[in-house]
Amino acid sequence: MQENRVILSLEDIYLSFGGVQALAGVNIDIKKDEILALIGPNGSGKTSILNSISGFYRPQKGNIYLKGKRINNIKPSKIAAMGVARTFQNLALYRGLSTVDNILSGRHIMMKQSFLSGFLYFGPALKTEVEHRRQVEYIMDFLELEPYRHQHVGVLPYGVRKRVELGRALAMEPKVLLLDEPMAGMNMEEKEDMARYVLDIREAKWETVIKESPAIVLVEHEMDVVMGIAERVVALDWGKKIAEGTPDEIKNNQAVIKAYLGEEEY
């Protein structure tokens, strides 16, 4: 019963870069109906975990299973096609595209359109463009992005760009959504908005686009944000899991407090 609910599981993951041990034996299970927060001080390995799941980093040891299938050696683009979408800690939008095209690009794997029909434009290509555009409009409506529809993302304010990135990930209709510090660098109001979007995604308040809500892995530094939205928290330090539990348990966990305080001593 418990097992079936696990959609993604990391088993004993080791990842190193030369002498730097980024991950040292990490075990995490992510259930398909939860928001799991990954916390930890700088350099503790949070982004490395997301990159390993995406297939962008290759752990030297350990297994990653998505819906029971081992994905360690699968190409990043295939892993995406299996239902893993994400945002990046440092914005990774396509600067040369408008908001709508950035989000449309998230539907790449779902678009059945050959480049030959693209040359013609009218006919099958236009049909799929319009069909997927409808989904993209729902997402832009949900994230309140309509005013920026045709603007190149390069000119948008930081907070809006973060939202476009979330939109692009949502457009993939993911089963697992990885969010790497979606609130970093935002002001209070933007943070609250982002937190609301994340909760709404979980609670399927946008059924027009997606039938099933994705599991969400949220990387976040700030405990107060995490407390507000996560159901479960995994704390990392030096590439190791040091604690796991509900936000309340984590808040009072000695190891976690020490890891964070230790950081402040620098």
Added chain:
Amino acid sequence: MKGRPCGVFDVRYSQDRAILRTKTHWALFILFLIFLFTIPIFLKGHLLSLGIIIGTTMIAMFGAQVMVGYTMQITLGHAGFVGFGAYVSALLTHHLGWNFFFALPMAGLGAALYGLIIGTSTVRCKGLYMVIPTISAHFIFFYLVNEVFKKWTFGSEGIQCATPVLFGFAFNTDFRYFYLVAILTVIMGLAAKNLVRTKTGRAFVAIRDNDIAAEVMGIDIYRYKLLAFAIGNFYAGIGGALWAHYVTYINTEFFPILDTVYYVAFLIVGGLGSIMGAVFAAIFWRVLGEGVNYVAPILDNIMAGTGGNIVSSMGLITFAVVTMLFLIFEPRGIAHRWELFKQSYRLHPFNY
């Protein structure tokens, strides 16, 4: 930023995507076509020939744009691929007696295939690192023509390219050839524009702007970089064949390594990353070249005693200076100016 003419709102998504969105757009487009197809009536002789060369260059330039401007695969082998297409069509028409109109698509496909072969080694390189393997494509082309297939290509002696004939109608004058080139240029330009505004084009730009994100978001970057390479060289091959059968005789000296540099340099001048950029690039290159050809001998006369050096070096110098000036003052190229102009027109009459 993309704006619409004042007061025009899109009711359907397809309308929002259309190139020609208003009646004015349609009127302008039709006017442009009328202008294009009456050019041969008022342009004669040398200038008409220039028009034809601009067209064939433009087709090849569309291909360079797909590779350089859309996927940031900096190719320094474009003239080689143009030549490759020219030779495919020359060989098919010369030795097998094929009709040009069957040989033409083969020229495109042949160059695309050659591109795929070269591409399998270059797609693993990024940006500037592609320069070396693509240059080698140029030299391999020389080697193939002048050594390996010398028996059929006649090496440096060159090969005859038959005048295109369609249902008994021979394109044997500049007047006729202009229409052939104009029609194909418009069709291939529109096709390129269509490609870049649909799924494939978005994938190209995604790879160009952030290949890591693109891959993690589900775009198979090797596949799409190869595809861009094949499509870009398809255009090069078509442009090359169309040019070869206009000049009716080719050898490898017609495809100098310097042209390969000019394709990229003038793309910067025209504007990277848009089809209009390729249009401006081709026009600017050939018109400037024509200007140099006109001015250089005059200068040579005035400054007698330089032993003809002006004639041979002025093109190179002018092109280099122009490219540098653009890099400094308008790195987004003429196409950017064109966009700004269109925007000011869109807001008219409220252009504050």
